[in-house]
Amino acid sequence: MTYCLGIITKHGLVMAADSRTNAGVDYVSTYQKLFDFSQPGERVILLCTAGNLSVTQGAIAQMHRDIRIPEEANLHTLPTLYDVARYIGAKIRQIQEQDRVWLKQDGIDVQCTLLLGGQIQGQPPELYMIYSQGNCIHATSETPFMQVGETKYGKPILDRILDFNTTLEAAAKCALLSIDSTMKSNISVGPPINLVVYEKDSFKVQHDLRLRLGAPYLTKIRKQWETSLREAFERMPDIDWERDTGGNVEEFLDP
Amino acid sequence: MTYCLGIITKHGLVMAADSRTNAGVDYVSTYQKLFDFSQPGERVILLCTAGNLSVTQGAIAQMHRDIRIPEEANLHTLPTLYDVARYIGAKIRQIQEQDRVWLKQDGIDVQCTLLLGGQIQGQPPELYMIYSQGNCIHATSETPFMQVGETKYGKPILDRILDFNTTLEAAAKCALLSIDSTMKSNISVGPPINLVVYEKDSFKVQHDLRLRLGAPYLTKIRKQWETSLREAFERMPDIDWERDTGGNVEEFLDP
Known part of the structure; x- marks a missing residue:
């Protein structure tokens, strides 16, 4: 399993990820x-990956390759972060298409999900979630964080602490606590933790x-x-x- | 969705459940x-149910019916809590067998999971989880709580607070906080909260x-x-x- 999260506030971006993977x-x-x-x-382009490691590593390798080929559309030339998100979605689709039949016949899942955070000159910072199907959504000021992988254990702290006005320092601390809570409840999420x-x-x-064990x-x-x-x-x-049960106290136990 | 939990400590049992169900x-x-x-x-016999409501309600109805028929094995006559757990598992299997084909052809899930907590004269208190397949496991002093339904949001607080020596008062408070954390992060879990x-x-x-909204x-x-x-x-x-990143600080970002 994996746990990655991205936070966008009016001050900028925080991206964080654990480093544990497991095949069983x-x-x-x-x-x-x-x-x-x-x-x-x-431009700043930050990516977090969760899901099938061969798909995400393949996509990352192709992104590096495209950057070295000047005529290819790539992470350094695409005009908007939305275009970058769609480009990454297309890479995922392409690798999944290559491998889907072979993986599926052995019951292996090709799913993966990515977070993309960044800013391109002349544009505001943005945070995207790229789904396994290659489509994407972006975070807004009402929902200033996105999570992929093992998301639930670490969500309560984010729900309680974060909003769009949170400082980057506080958002970074909150991200670490969210990952730490997840590591405590699920051993398939583990250090080192990367934080940007x-x-x-x-x-x-x-x-x-990079925070090691x-x-x-x-x-x-x-x-x-x-x-x-x-203490709390x-x-x-x-x-x-x-008393104090709110409204009417009702007998709820069966007779 | 549903969130139920059972806690067993050396002092006794706490069982709690939300009351929200949803079909979509x-x-x-x-x-x-x-x-x-x-x-x-x-004897004390407490049950929490999660999953397909027609299956769990059917099982509960049959348990009530069996109690009224003196010659039937039932919740008031079975000699051990393990027997009670197996009896409940058999009830679930029976209803699932009746309905499985009909539900499956419309893509409806027959899964359900139950918690059983209680004590029979002459025996210690026990806490069981009864799986959808009708088999069961019981809690031990090393793992003094069991959860069914939407379990993840409310687990970090249990992991941090509970052990087998926790007082019942503290365990009850911890259960409420666990359910409250879950309600905050997942709207499909909601009040009234029942707590025993x-x-x-x-x-x-x-x-x-019974704590209402x-x-x-x-x-x-x-x-x-x-x-x-x-504040914390x-x-x-x-x-x-x-500094302070532990072990060696490594450059982890790609060149």
Whole structure:
């Protein structure tokens, strides 16, 4: 499994990904899932990948290849981020078409999902989700984050903390806590965690970080977060079992 | 969707369930999913149901019917909680067999999962999960909770707070927070929340509560929990972007 997320706020972008992949529980390994195709000063292009690794790696390889062929439309020449998203969707479709029959006859899934975050000169930053079918949607100020892979464990913290005005520093911390919560509940999501922060209109990646297993910061926030949650839990008011159930108290148990 | 959970600690049992069901997003309604078949003084039998409502309601109806027929094996006569779990599994299998062909030809899923918590005189309390296939597993002191339905959003809080020594009061609060987190992230899980607490060796349900939408306690814990999480989040240490990444800092971005 994989967990990647992208956050867009009025200040810029945060992209983060774990690095664990598994083919069954008995084959677990580490693969990078966050890729930077930026041209500093011109455009920032950040990609996170989840799903069938042969499809996503194939698509990434073709994107690199296209950049080296000047006449090909590629990540450095496409005019808008929407065009970039459609181009990536087309790459996925092409590889899936090559392999679908062969994988399907052995019951192997070709599904994959990608996140694309970035900014092209003269345009605002954008964040896209590219579906396995090659189509895409983009995040808006009402829904300033997108997740792919094992999304559920890490969503409550995002729902509670993030909005479009959140600072990049806070969004980056929130992303790490979201991934850490996921790692705690699902062993198929694991370190190193890659984290990239991009400040709007700067046209270069501001921070990139790779937090390994046992990284002091990761250990510190996990411990502090757990302690804080336990303290917050202990401060929660006792249940009033006799009253306070809202509206009418009804006998709900069967006779 | 549905979210139910059962918690077993050395002090007893907590069972909780939401009440929302939906057949597609355009048909949402309220159904009870927590059932009490106890015989005070003799045995406590608590059930939570998730999945195909016609299957689970059918099984519940048959359990009620069997209780009224003295010669039938039933929830009040079966000698152990394991036998009760197998009996419930057999009921599910029977209804699924009746309906499977008819439902399958219209693409409708017959899957369901149940939680069974209780205690029979002379035996310890137990908590079982009964799978859609009719087989079952039981919780142990290492894994003192079981969830069915929309389980993921509410799992991080359980992972962090619960163990086999947790008091029943704390386990009940933790269950409510787990359901509340799930309701916040998934609109297909919703109130009223039913909550039952059973103290070991008491052979009667100690507390049963039905918290409706807008119940003061539910509103209060949601607000206080959110405030506490935000405050805890604001106290989290800043990321040191230059150092502190653990082991070697590696350049992970593609050239």
